Amino acid sequence: MTRLALVTVILFPLVVPGFSKASELLPADRPLAEVVDHYVSQKLRDAKVEPAAAADDATIIRRLTLDLAGRIPTAAEAQSYVASTDPEKKAGLVERLIDSDAYARHQANEFDAFLMADMNASLRDYLLTAFQEGRGWDQIFREVVIADQLSEAKAAAEFVKRRAKDADKLANDVSVMFFGVNVSCAKCHDHPLVAEWTQDHFYGMKSFFSRTFENGDFIGERDYGVVKFKTTDGDEKTAKPMLLSGAIVDEPESAEPTAEEKKKEKELLEKLKKDKQPPPPPKYSRRAQLAEAGLQAADREYFSRAIVNRLWYRLFGHGLVMPIDQMHPENEPSHPQLLQWLARDLQNHDYDLTRLVRGLVLSDAYARTSRWAGDARPRPDLFAVAAVRPLTPHQYATSLRLAVRSPARFSGDVSGDEVTSRIASVENGARSLANQFDQPGENFQVSVTEALMLSNNEKVTNELLRDAGDSLVGDLKTLDEPQRAVETAAWNVLTRELTEDERRLLTDFFVGQGDDRLTASRQLVWSLLTSSELRFNY
Amino acid sequence: MSQELFDRFSSPGVSRRGLLGGMLGGAVAATANLTGLDVLQQPALADTLKRNDRRVILLWLAGGASQLETWDPKPGRPTGGPFRAIQTNVPGVQISELMPKMSQRLQHTAIIRSLNTKIGDHGGGARLMHLGRRDESNLRLPDLGAMLARELSDPRSLAPDYVTYYTATEGRGNAVGQAGFLGSRFAPMFLTTEAQPENLSRLTAITATEDQRRAEMRSLLSQRFAAERQTGAVGSHDEAYARVRNLMAGEKLFDISDEPQAIRDLYGPTLFGKQALVARRLIEAGTPFVKISRAWWDSHGQNFETHLELVTELDNVMAALLDDLKARGLLESTLVVTLSEFGRTPNINASLGRDHFAKAWSTSLTGCGIQGGSVYGKTDPDGHTVADGEIGAAELFATIFEALGIDPQKEYHVGSRPVPLTDIGTLPVTEVLA
C-alpha cells in the first residue's frame, strides 16, 4: 500500500477555471437530466435562440442504441419502439441498454480507442472487466497510472508500458486524458495562453514518470532520479513532482546510487528480464503518489471536469470546453455552472460514469432533432440542435454488418436471449472491418480510402451484399412487391419509416434496375448502406 | 468545428470548399477523362491557380540511405568506403561515383550536407522527417504531404491531392502519411501495389451503368440527408464518394502501359522506376504531392553492395525523372526531394555495414524554387559531425515551403490554437533557394 501523498507546499495559486461557490449551484439532489436542461435552457434564453424540436422516436432509439450499445437498432427493435405507446418508453429503453452486455463492450471499445490511440496496443480486456464491474473512473485512473503488474488489474499496465520509453509523452497523455489539459506547450517555454503555467508544470508532471522504465515484458520504477531542464533563461533547474494545480508532492530524499549499486541493479534487471519477471516495486513510487494526489483538492476538479467534458463531447458532439484538451483557466466553459455541478455530482457518486451517461442521455438537450431548417445553424456550444456525429469504427462496422442481415434473424419470433447472442456475434464479426475505418476526432472528414473500399472492394462488398438465406439481399430478392422490398430494406438499414417521397424514389429505382431481382436488391442495399445517413449518428 | 477551421485558413482568392461543392455536383454525372488534362479555363481562378501549379515529388529512401555513398562522399578517408567521388557538371562539387547520371545533371539540384536530426531510430526518425517537428500527443499534426496538398491542390483538378507509394513491407508503418488536424480530405491515397491503386477498378460483378446508377442514388439519398444537417463532416462523406467517381474516371493515370516504350525504358524496369513514372503522370494531371517510397536501405551488413544496387537505381530513376520533367517543361514548377529518416554511420562495421546515423547527413532538392548547383553545409573530413550550416527537420521543411512560394510561418488554427506550418521562428535555408 502506498503512503498517502503529502501535498504541502503550494507555490502557485490554486487555479480552477470558472469556479462558483457551491451555494450558487443547483442543489446536489436534483436529477441530473433536469440540471442539464436547466443550465442549457438558461443559456439559450440568454442567447435568444429557440432550440430545435425533439427528435422523433425512430431517431431517438437509433441515437440511444448507437451511444449505449455501439450499433444501430434492429428493424424489430425500432418498429416496436416506434409503435409503443408507453409514456415511459424512453427511460425503459435507456435502462435496458445500460443493463445489456453490449453497454460495457461499447464503453470498453470507446475508451480503448481514446486511451490507446496510435499505440498499436489495446487496453480493451482490462476496460471490459472494469466496465462490467462498474468500476469508478477514479479507480480506473489509479489502476492505469499505478500499473501494478502483480495485481488483478495488471492488464491496465499496458497504458504506461507502451509509453514507458517516452516520459514526455506519458506525462502529456496523462495530463490530457485524465486532467483535460495539454501541457506540452509549456515544455520549451512557459505556456503562451495560460499565464500561470510554466515549464515547472510540464517538467513537474514529467517527474512522476521519469523514474519509470521498460524491462523486457515489464515496466519498473526506480527510487531515484530527477528531471532537469533548461529554463528559457538558460539556467538548469531540477523539477519537483508537481501537479497541474501547482501542488508539489513532498517526498523523502533519494540519493543517487553508487556505481556498484547501479551495476547490481543492472544485473538484477537483466536476470529478471530473462526470467520474465517484473522488477521489484520501488519503496517510494512517484506514479502512486500521482494517483493519490491527483484526486485531491484542486486537481480533483481538473480530473472530474475532464471526464465530464469528454463524455459530454462524445454524446453531444461538442464539449462544454473546447478544445477538449485545453481545459485551462483561461479557456472558459460554455456552461461553467453546469460543468461544475456535473463534476461535483461525479465526485459525490464514486466517479460512476454510468450515472453520468444515463443523466445526459435522459436530458431534453440530448433528445433534440439534428435538423435545422432556419438560416444559420446555431453555435454548437448552445446545444440548440443535435450534432451530427460520425460513427466510430466499431459503431459503423457493427451497424453495416447488422444492417445486411436478414431481419428475420432478429424478429419477435426469436427468443430475446438468442437475439442478444446473434447481435453479439455480428458485433464480434465486425472487428476486422472496424480496423479499416478512421477514428473520428475534431474536424473529422471521411477519407476517400473508405469510400473506395465500400465502393469497389470485392471482399467487403461481397460480404455486405451476400445472397444467402440469412442476408437482407437474400430476403429482398424473394419479395414480389417492389414497394415491400424497399420498405424492408429501409427499416433494416435506416431503421425508420420512409417518407412518401423516398418510397416513390426508391421504388422507381428498384424497378428501374430491370427484371433481375438480385441485382436490383444489391443496388438498393448498397445505395442505402453507403448513404451519409448510415455513416452518422444524427 | 470543421467549417470554422476552414474559414480560418483564410486562403487567398476562392474557397476550396465552395469550388468543390459547385464542381462535384456535376462531376458525379461526368465521366471526365483525366488523362486528357484539359483543365477548364476560368479566369476568376487564375490567381488561386498561380501557386497551384507547383508540385512536389518526394523520393523517400526508407531505411536510411548513406550520405557517404550519395551526396557527401569522403574518398580516401577511413570512413569513406570504397567508392570514389566524381566531379559533377557544377565546378567544385563532387558526389559519389555511384551517381554518374546525376553528376551530369546537378545544375538543377541543391545538396544540403548538414542535417542533424538527432533521432536515430526508424520510427522516430521517419515521423520527424514526415512531420518536420516532434509529435505532440494530443495534436494530430499533418505531414508534409498533407500540408502541401492543402496548400497546393487545385480546386478544379480531378486528380487526387496526395498519393503515396510504399510497396516494400519493411518500415511501411513508419512512413504512413497523416492529415492530422487538416482532416481526411488531405490524407494520402496510400498505395502498396506496384502501380494501380487498390479498390479503384469497378467491381467485376456490376456493369458501368449499374455502377453509375447506384452512385447517383447514393448521392441523392445523402444530399437529402444533409439538406438540413450541413456540417463539415457530413459534407466530407459525400465528397469522398464524389472523389471515388473522379478517381475511377482517372484510373488510367496509374497505368503506365499508356506511356511510349522509350519513356518506360528511360525509367527502367524496376518497381521504383515504374512508380516514379506514375508520379510524373500524376503531377502532370494536377496531383500536388506524390511520395514514392524506395525501401529498404538499412544496410547494417554489406552497406556497399546494398548501395551499389540501390544508389545505381536511384541515379537512374532520378535522372530519368528529371529529364522527363524537364522535357515537358514541368521541372520549373516541380520540386523533387530525396529524403530518408536519417543517414548512415561514417564508421564501417565488421559486416562491412553502416548503422543508423542522424547527426550529420544529406538531402537533395531539385527544380522548383531551387538554386541549382548549390551546396549548403558541410561535415568534418570524416563525416562524424556537421562542421558548418547545421540544420534540422524544421529548417528543411521551411526551405521546401519557401521554394514553393508558401510562407513557412503561415498559421492554421486548431480551435483557438495557432499552429504554424513549421515551428515558430524556423528559418529556411535561403542559400539553396533561387
Next chain:
Amino acid sequence: MSNPQNLKVVKEQQQTGILFSLARVPGESRLFVGASDANIYDLDVMAEKPEPAALSGHESYVTGTVLAGDQLISSAYDGRLMWWDIETRQTIRSVPAHQRWIRELAVTPDGRQVISVADDMVCRVWDAADGSLLHELRGHAPQTPHHFPSMLYTCAVSPDGRFLATGDRVGHNVIWELKTGQSIATVETPTMYTWDPKQRIHSIGGVRSLAFSPDSTYLAVGGIGQIGNIDHLGGPARVEVFDWKKNERTYELADDKFKGLVERLAFHPNSDWLLAAGGDHGGFIQFYDLETGKAIRQEKAPMHVHDLALSPQADEIYAVGHGKIVVWQLAAEAEAAAAAG
C-alpha cells in the same frame, strides 16, 4: 601432423582498417596484406613488434595480393593491377585491368599466370611476367534477374593448373579450361543469393569463395544461405561441394553454428578436411570432414576473416580480416611445443 582438434591462436595482431587479402612468403611469417586504406602492408607477423611497411599506389580497397616469384601482384577496387618488387617495395608496373572493382586475384601454381575477377563481370588472365592480357573470359550476366548490377566476387585455380572457376552474385559458377579460355562446365548455387521481393526489395549474398580439391575433382563453393532480414548477414554460413564434371552436388555444408559469409575455402593437401572461414559482425573458422560431410571443428575467429593462407603442411593458418591479423597452429601439443622451442 596437423589436426583441427589442436587449433590454437598463436598470434593476434591488431592492424587498423579492413584487411581484405594476404600473400605469405613461402616458409616465412612475412606477409603482404591488402587493406582498406589502399595500402599493402609488408610485415613479419610473428615478430614481437611487427613493423608494417606500406606499399602505396592503389587508390581504393586492396582486394587481392599474390606472389609470383619475387614479384607481388595486387588488385584493388580502383580497377588496377600492380606489380611490385618485394625486396625494394617499388612499383614495377600498373595495369588498368577492369572497368569496375576488382574483387579477387588468383595465381596459377607455377606462378606464371594471374587471374582477376571484377564487377564488370569479366575474368581476365594475365601473364605474370610481363602483365600482358592472355584471355578474357565472359560468362557472367552483368545484371541480376531483378535488374540490378551483378558482381563477380571470386575465382580459384585448380592445383594442377588446368582449371579455373569463377563465381558471381546470383550463385552462377563457371569452370574454364585455363589453357584455351573455354568454359567447360557450370555449377549453380542459387541458395547463396537472396532476393527479397517483398520486405526490402533488394538482394544480398553471392558466391564469395571457391576452391578445387587437391585432385581437382571437386569444387567447393562458399557463401551464405538464404537470409530472412537482409539488413544483416543473418543467414547460415554455407558451403556446397560439387563433383563439377558430373555436375553433382556431393555435400551441402550449412548448419546453425555460424552466420555470415564464407569468405575463404582451403582443402587439406590430402583432402583430409576442408577449411572454411569468414564471418558477419564476428568471425568463424570451421573444418569439415570430406568423408562424412560433417563439421569436425567450428570455432569463433577473433574477427571477420576476409582471406587466409594455409601452409603446405596444413599446420599453420595465416588470416586477415576486420582490423586484425591472426595466426593459428594445428600441430599437436608436443610438436607445437617443439616447434616453439
